[in-house]
Amino acid sequence: MQLFIDSADVAELRAAAASGLIDGVTTNPSLIAKSGRNMKEAIAEICSIIPGPVSAEAVATDVEGMLNEGRYLARIASNVVVKLPLTENGLRACRTLSDEGIKVNVTLCFSAVQAMLAAKAGAYFISPFIGRLDDKGEDGMELIHDIRQVYDNYGFGTNVLAASIRTPEHVKQCALAGADCATLPPKIFAQLYKHELTDSGVAAFLKDWASTGQSIL
Numbered sequence: 001m002q003l004f005i006d007s008a009d010v011a012e013l014r015a016a017a018a019s020g021l022i023d024g025v026t027t028n029p030s031l032i033a034k035s036g037r038n039m040k041e042a043i044a045e046i047c048s049i050i051p052g053p054v055s056a057e058a059v060a061t062d063v064e065g066m067l068n069e070g071r072y073l074a075r076i077a078s079n080v081v082v083k084l085p086l087t088e089n090g091l092r093a094c095r096t097l098s099d100e101g102i103k104v105n106v107t108l109c110f111s112a113v114q115a116m117l118a119a120k121a122g123a124y125f126i127s128p129f130i131g132r133l134d135d136k137g138e139d140g141m142e143l144i145h146d147i148r149q150v151y152d153n154y155g156f157g158t159n160v161l162a163a164s165i166r167t168p169e170h171v172k173q174c175a176l177a178g179a180d181c182a183t184l185p186p187k188i189f190a191q192l193y194k195h196e197l198t199d200s201g202v203a204a205f206l207k208d209w210a211s212t213g214q215s216i217l
């Protein structure tokens with residue numbers, strides 16, 4: 001499963017990229033606002049840090065506006081993926097941009113039928129939001145399973161990019177459900193390394209090693 005970082009903070013992204021484990025980045029208007037950066041400059045810098053897909057979101061709500069913004073964003077760098085919302089206009093713009101060879105990440109997906117429409121519109125990624133469904137008492141992970149099944153039933157090539165991830169358990173469940181990618185806040189990515197038995201195991205090995213008086217080098 002590919003791991004993306006959900007952030008527009010270049011310091012956070014550089015730190016995560018140093019792991020060698022990061023395959024891409026997702027941003028959204030809220031994350032750009034939080035970064036305090038000019039969007040074009042931030043996206044260009046992020047694209048130079050991470051060679052994989054970097055999602056940059058259009059904010060127009062009409063088709064023509066989405067097309068203009070999408071084409072502009074796609075020119076920032078060759079690894080930009082244009083993010084569009086799962087609205088009727090978003091999917092119309094998705095069809096046109098995809099036909100032009102521009103990769104589109106259809107975002108704010110909350111149902112399997114929405115995901116089916118995005119696939120039919122040529123989306124490169126579909127972004128189902130797990131945490132926001134959980135927040136309203138629904139089962140976000142069920143959506144990942146449902147989309148995987150719908151896509152596999154019909155051979156849709158759209159990549160399932162699980163988003164709105166809140167816990168390492170979400171990441172595990174996404175991997176079990178066959179999500180192609182998951183986009184994680186940096187804090188959750190850092191937590192993936194952690195296990196108390198790893199920490200106590202390292203401490204015990206070091207203590208026993210010290211008792212030998214040896215050094216490897």
Ligand code: G3P
Pocket residue numbers: 006026027028129131132163164165183
């Ligand atoms: O970037 C889209 C998504 O990951 C947002 O997550 O935590 O704002 O629901 P969240």
